Every structure is written in C-alpha cells, then in structure tokens.
Amino acid sequence: MIAWLRQLAELGTILRHLRPHFAAQPILSLAVLGISLFVMVFEGLGVGLLVPLLNLLLGGESAAPMRPIQWLERTLPGYSPAFYIGAICIAIVMAIAAKNIAFYTSQALAAALKRRISVCLRDRLFHRLQQADLDVFDRAPGGELANLFLVESDRTTMAIDALLAIVQRTSVALFYLGALFYLSWPLTVLVLGLTAALGGALSFVYHRLMHAGVELTDLNNQIAAALTQSFAGIRTIRATNSQDREVEQFHRLNVAQAVADERSAHASSLLFPLTETLAVTGGMAIVACAYVFLVRPGAMLSSHLLAYGFVLLRLLPLLNQLWGLQGHLFYLAGGIREVQLWLDTPVYPRRPFGQIPFEGLRQELRFELVSFRYPNGALALDDVSFRAGVGQTVGIVGPSGSGKSTIAALLLRLRAPTSGCIVVDGKDYWDLCARDWHKAVALVEQDAFLFHGTLRENVVYGCEGVGETELHRALATANLLEVVAALPAGLDTLV
Numbered sequence: 126m127i128a129w130l131r132q133l134a135e136l137g138t139i140l141r142h143l144r145p146h147f148a149a150q151p152i153l154s155l156a157v158l159g160i161s162l163f164v165m166v167f168e169g170l171g172v173g174l175l176v177p178l179l180n181l182l183l184g185g186e187s188a189a190p191m192r193p194i195q196w197l198e199r200t201l202p203g204y205s206p207a208f209y210i211g212a213i214c215i216a217i218v219m220a221i222a223a224k225n226i227a228f229y230t231s232q233a234l235a236a237a238l239k240r241r242i243s244v245c246l247r248d249r250l251f252h253r254l255q256q257a258d259l260d261v262f263d264r265a266p267g268g269e270l271a272n273l274f275l276v277e278s279d280r281t282t283m284a285i286d287a288l289l290a291i292v293q294r295t296s297v298a299l300f301y302l303g304a305l306f307y308l309s310w311p312l313t314v315l316v317l318g319l320t321a322a323l324g325g326a327l328s329f330v331y332h333r334l335m336h337a338g339v340e341l342t343d344l345n346n347q348i349a350a351a352l353t354q355s356f357a358g359i360r361t362i363r364a365t366n367s368q369d370r371e372v373e374q375f376h377r378l379n380v381a382q383a384v385a386d387e388r389s390a391h392a393s394s395l396l397f398p399l400t401e402t403l404a405v406t407g408g409m410a411i412v413a414c415a416y417v418f419l420v421r422p423g424a425m426l427s428s429h430l431l432a433y434g435f436v437l438l439r440l441l442p443l444l445n446q447l448w449g450l451q452g453h454l455f456y457l458a459g460g461i462r463e464v465q466l467w468l469d470t471p472v473y474p475r476r477p478f479g480q481i482p483f484e485g486l487r488q489e490l491r492f493e494l495v496s497f498r499y500p501n502g503a504l505a506l507d508d509v510s511f512r513a514g515v516g517q518t519v520g521i522v523g524p525s526g527s528g529k530s531t532i533a534a535l536l537l538r539l540r541a542p543t544s545g546c547i548v549v550d551g552k553d554y555w556d557l558c559a560r561d562w563h564k565a566v567a568l569v570e571q572d573a574f575l576f577h578g579t580l581r582e583n584v585v586y587g588c589e590g591v592g593e594t595e596l597h598r599a600l601a602t603a604n605l606l607e608v609v610a611a612l613p614a615g616l617d618t619l620v
Contacts, residue, residue: 135335136451139458142465143281143288146242153238157289160231161296167224169300170216228293235289243282247274250467258473259539260500268349273467276345280460287457291450294443301440308433312415316437319407320444326403327448330392334456337389342459344382351375389456393449400448404441412437474541479556485565488550489514495545497531505531508545537566563587580609581616 147154250273254261262270305313355362355371362371412434420430490513497506506528513519521529534540535547538555547554554562564587575583584599585591596616600606612618
C-alpha cells in the first residue's frame with residue numbers, strides 16, 4: 126500500500142512537471158483531448174449495438190435491452206429480422222470506421238503537439254541558460270549541458286508522447302468500464318478489484334524502472350562530461366601520457382550505462398507478460414464465475430454474458446497498454462526532473478540593467494570598496510578601490526586566485542558586486558544600457574574562442590552590420606591581414 130501511494134505521488138510529480146509544456150500549447154492540447162473523446166463516443170456506438178445484435182442472433186430474449194431494434198421497428202416497420210441484423214451490422218461498421226478516423230486524427234494532432242512541445246522545450250532551455258548566472262556553467266561540465274539537450278530533453282518529449290497515449294487509451298478504457306457497469310455492476314466491481322490488485326503486483330517493477338531511469342540520467346551526464354573533458358583536454362592528456370587512464374575511466378562508465386540499460390530492459394520486458402497473464406487469468410475467472418453464479422441461475426442473460434466477455438476482452442489489452450505506458454513514464458522520470466531542474470535555473474542578473482545611454486568613458490572609472498563572494502562562500506575581492514582615468518592604461522597584477530579575473534568579470538557585468546559599487550563618470554555602471562555598455566567594453570582572453578562559422582562571422586561577432594572599411598581596420602590592428610590573405614577562401618574560410 127505504501128509503495129502504491131509512493132507511485133501515485135511520483136506520478137503526480139511527473140504530471141506537475143509536464144503540465145507547463147501542455148499549457149504552452151493550449152489549442153492543440155484541447156484538440157487532442159476532444160478528439161480522444163470522439164473516439165470514445167464512436168467506440169461506444171459500435172460496442173453498444175453489440176448487445177441487441179447478439180439478442181437477435183440468439184433468438185431475442187425478452188428481458189434484454191432492445192432499444193435500437195425497437196427504434197428500427199418503429200422507423201422502418203414490416204421488415205424481417207435479417208434486415209434489422211444487416212442494419213445493425215452496417216451501423217457497427219460505420220461507428221468503428223468513424224472511430225478509426227477520429228483515432229487517426231487524434232494521433233496526427235498528438236504528433237504535431239509533440240513536435241511543437243519538443244521545439245518549445247529546447248528553445249526554453251537554451252533561452253534560460255543564456256540568461257543563467259556564470260556559476261551555473263562553472264558547476265556543470267559542458268558535457269552535462271550537451272546531454273541535457275541531446276538526451277534528457279528527448280526523454281522528456283518521449284514522456285509527453287507516453288502521456289498523450291495514456292490520455293487517448295484512458296478515454297476508451299473509461300467507456301468500456303462504463304459499458305461493463307451497465308451490463309453487470311457486481312462483476313465490474315470485481316474487475317476494479319482485479320485492476321487494483323494488478324497495480325499492487327506491479328509496484329516492484331515500477332520501482333525498478335524509476336531507479337533505473339534516475340541512474341541512467343546520472344550516467345548519461347557522467348559520460349557526456351567525460352567525453353567533453355577528454356577531447357577538450359587532449360593536449361594535457363597526451364603531454365602527461367594519461368591516455369590509458371582516460372580509456373579505463375570511459376570504459377567503466379560505458380559498462381555501467383550498459384548495465385543500467387539492461388536492468389531497465391529486464392524490468393520493461395517483465396511488465397507486459399506479467400500484466401497480460403494476470404489480467405487474462407482474472408478476466409476469464411470472472412467470466413466463468415458469472416456463468417456459474419449468474420447465467421445458470423437465471424440472474425443474467427447469456428447474451429449479456431457474451432457482450433460482457435467481449436467488452437472485457439477489449440478492455441484487458443487497453444489496461445495492459447496503460448500499465449506499460451505508466452511504467453515507461455516512471456522510467457523517464459529522471460530525465461523529466463533533470464530538464465525541470467535546468468528550467469528552474471535562476472535568471473541573471475537578479476537586479477536588471479538600467480537604460481541610461483552610454484557613449485564611452487569621458488572622465489574616469491572607479492571601484493569603490495567593491496567586494497565579491499562566490500556562492501560557495503569563497504571571498505574573491507574584499508573592499509577593492511582604484512580609479513582609471515580616460516587615456517590611462519591600468520595593469521592589475523597578482524598571483525593566481527588574487528581576483529584579477531573576477532575584476533574583469535565585474536567590469537563586463539558578467540557578475541555583480543556583493544557589496545560596494547563601480548562608478549562610471551559619476552553613475553553606477555549597473556544603471557547603464559546593456560547594449561551600449563557591452564559595445565564599449567571589449568574582452569581579449571589568453572585562449573581565443575572561435576565559433577563554428579567563417580572567419581568573417583567570428584571577427585564581426587556582436588558587431589553585425591559593420592562595413593568593409595571597419596572590418597579591414599580591425600584586421601590590420603590585429604596584424605591579421607597577411608594571415609587572411611594566405612587562406613584559400615580568405616574571410617570566408619570556415620574555422
């Protein structure tokens with residue numbers, strides 16, 4: 126019972142995390158739900174006509190509900206039973222055809238919804254991380270972010286697909302359940318008891334799937350981080366002759382991931398045969414008991430039992446699919462949590478930049494008792510004060526860890542001072558327009574970073590729209606004219 130309640134709580138958490146993705150596409154989400162209800166209606170029409178058809182084929186039992194036949198007799202009187210049988214058969218075929226058309230439409234809309242949610246999800250993740258504090262990137266290896274976009278976001282999309290399938294199948298299963306209640310509520314109470322018992326029997330499988338899913342998410346992050354760090358640090362690895370160590374580390378993670386995948390596959394493989402065996406066994410036991418205790422004593426018509434058995438056989442595969450989809454959802458829970466964790470990343474800066482125009486330094490820039498403390502508590506700057514006037518060249522010298530890079534990050538407004546302020550021409554530099562400030566402040570790092578693109582795109586990055594004269598002047602200042610001239614495609618060379 127405790128395990129079952131824990132699974133309900135986990136399912137509630139999953140639905141809470143997925144709800145905003147559906148809320149972002151309200152029209153398509155409602156359309157999928159609405160068409161799913163149409164599937165249920167047409168399925169109901171088809172199966173609902175089965176009872177009078179069986180009554181006619183069995184000779185017509187007076188106590189049986191014959192409303193469709195009575196309506197046909199009043200509307201089209203004087204025809205033979207064969208005519209009414211044919212009419213009901215045609216109606217059943219039309220209802221099933223309409224159901225399948227509605228089901229196809231529902232599937233097509235669900236595919237469109239999944240695509241839009243997938244695109245929107247990755248866009249939201251990328252936008253959120255573009256606004257995140259630098260500490261987020263300091264803590265997370267680059268490979269973890271790649272895994273987030275390439276694997277975990279895809280697992281979240283798969284969970285959305287599974288949830289849509291659950292909604293579609295649940296709508297039809299609810300109709301079947303209503304039909305069973307209509308035919309015999311005591312037997313249906315037994316069916317519900319069987320369903321609850323089956324859910325309890327599957328608790329240990331769901332637990333294994335949840336554990337395997339969380340473990341797989343962690344191992345995916347570790348492998349992605351190991352790959353990124355290994356290839357980015359290939360020079361250091363070879364210079365220290367550490368190739369064997371890196372290969373062994375990757376092999377260990379690779380094996381662990383394969384083992385976790387295998388464990389989840391074993392649990393998933395157990396789900397279908399277990400549910401099918403238990404469900405069919407219980408269903409057939411219910412039908413047998415109904416014949417012995419209800420049909421033979423005359424408390425239930427044989428046509429009702431045939432209809433009940435037919436509906437039950439249609440319901441059992443649906444229940445089997447629902448148990449499987451629920452297990453798949455639990456397995457994907459780790460990826461859903463990972464994505465939600467990154468979507469909840471705090472936005473930087475918490476204090477927004479101002480809108481005061483800035484056209485360049487006119488007097489001086491001053492640090493006034495500026496301190497900065499990292500989130501982990503480490504103090505990088507402690508009441509630092511200095512000034513730099515127009516035309517001055519100021520060098521900041523100190524050992525590693527003395528705060529030189531922190532000062533540069535503060536000047537670029539990549540980080541915010543913990544206390545104190547930075548004053549530019551008498552104004553707090555945080556109140557200056559972000560576009561103007563970053564256009565005026567430049568950063569030249571020791572290790573240059575090149576984006577995947579042409580050399581021209583890299584040179585003008587952040588200054589798109591500059592003319593050829595300005596571009597030529599920048600290349601001359603950087604002593605790159607001869608280098609560019611020697612390249613086969615010049616500025617259009619891919620770097």
